[in-house]
Amino acid sequence: MSASVINALKLTGLSEEEIEKLIERPKDQTHGDFAFPCFTLAKTMKKSPVHIAQDLVKRIDKDGFEKVEAVGPYINFFLDSKKLANNILNKIMKEKKKYGSNSSGKGKTIVIDMSSPNIAKPFGIGHLRSTIIGNSISEIKKFESYKTVKINYLGDWGTQFGKMIVGYKKFGNEKDLRKDPIKYMLQLYVEGNKEEYEQEARDWFRKLEDGNKEATRLWKMFKEISLKNFNAIYKKLGVEFDVISGESLYNKKMDKLVIELEKKGLLERNDGALIVDLNKEGLGVALIKKTDGATLYITRDLAVAIDRCNNYKFSQMLYEVGQEQKLHFKQLFTILDKMGYTWAKNCVHVEHGLYLDQDGKKFSTRKGKTVLMEEILEETIELAKSEIKKRDNLEENELNERARKIAIASIFYGDLKNHRAYDMVFDLERFISFEGDTGPYLLYSLARANSMLEKVKISKNFKITSVDNYERKLINELSNFPEIVVSASKELSPSSIAHYAYNLAQKFNEFYHSCQVIGSKEEKFRLAIVKSFAQVLQNALHLLGIPTLKKM
């Protein structure tokens, strides 16, 4: 699209690359579709940028543009609206679900380690962020033709199970456990986590690693209960995984890994523990084996990474994990690199910030502030239901399904519109609000469009006599989608898609408000705009993992 602009600017004497670098897409539509700032030319031409702009505009070939004008030190280019509208709308209606996609990832595999809840604890909102962001990144990558492997790597191993077993041995019984398993398990964890049981807990985990029968039985029971609960939550969220894995599966590979580290001369003994010294890299020390011989998180992660490389031959492996684990992943990747694995550079920690409560404080398990995902979901769905009931009388199933979708849109969008790497306030009331910059706003906009499309037959042949301002703004936005996808993918940034979706919906609502569609002289053209809008918004929502609905 910018080719014509570059061409027109060749008379500046600059190379194509230089021109391309300087060309901007103005934030303000009144400045045209492309703009060329003349500041840099001022030096070489020894004239004021304002004069240069005026001078160049006179000499530029304006063929194919609606308008080319000098405004201050800028030259603004306006593309031909009718041509643009025609191209974009036809493209969208032809490509449909594929509009915005590309084939840059063809033949490549990306492994995404995401969600990964700790099964000794209830599914809290801590793991929600990883789930939502990982899911969206997977969709974005798929849209670019990558093959993605979403792995839910469960925290089903480690000292926390020692803690749970201690809690159970001291206070628990199976009867109560079966009654309200999730909350009961949380209690067991809290009990077993007390300082006085620290050694006992470590001992129990050691026993578990050694295959002790009782420890194994309890561990299996905890795991089974958690998984059942987690699966119900994933189903409601509409998130699926390609692989369910877990730390426990790698228990048997630990020895081999430790031997490999030893052979490669990376291992050192320190206070009875085994470590890899990364002080030279400024990363401190990585603890590979505790004094009692039990393995740690990083030990298992090393084995896991190597295993995944063999299994999936990934071009990239993304760890969708909180920023508080930054050091861990730096250590992990550095050790892999030191072991001679050149693919270590293809591993990326896609960090995300914490959820804060409304006081700006971290949600914490310890202080009993844990918010159960189950409850959050139920609460959100109930809120959605009561809103729906205000205007619609639906039959039970329809009501439930619509409420679920609105709830998902609320939570997903509420999260994804924020910059991934920064902390954010998790404020459910704001997310579910049916006004403003929210998930429901997006669904509502789509429902408005769909309701028009239902009322009339769409014809593929439309003639454009003129393009007014609101139409033009919306079409511009529609045309931006493919490049938004590219940058969102490159930056691993679902929030770019989220912002786009919101802007698009906003442009549509402005258009909707000021342009009569059905029954107007421009009906065919405007219906094509509406149809294109609905399509592109759906595509964007799909990339966010947000389900769409026809009516709202």
Next chain:
RNA sequence: GCACCCGUAGCUCAGCCUGGAUAGAGCAACUCCCUCCUAAGGCGUAGGUCGUAGGUUCAAAUCCUACCGGGUGCGCCA
């Protein structure tokens, strides 16, 4: 103590990577618009020393340095 992240409107956030035209949204406040395709919408008003101080530049919210405030991490948790 060291390392990393954040500080933009009363609140929640975009924009910063890749410096450019009057710093954008939403909520809250104050108005206006349903004889018209879903008012869960739209138009408008008000609200800003872009943490502070320097520096680089024709141009800084954006790049660099220092400082202040908040968060996170730093060997036997994950």
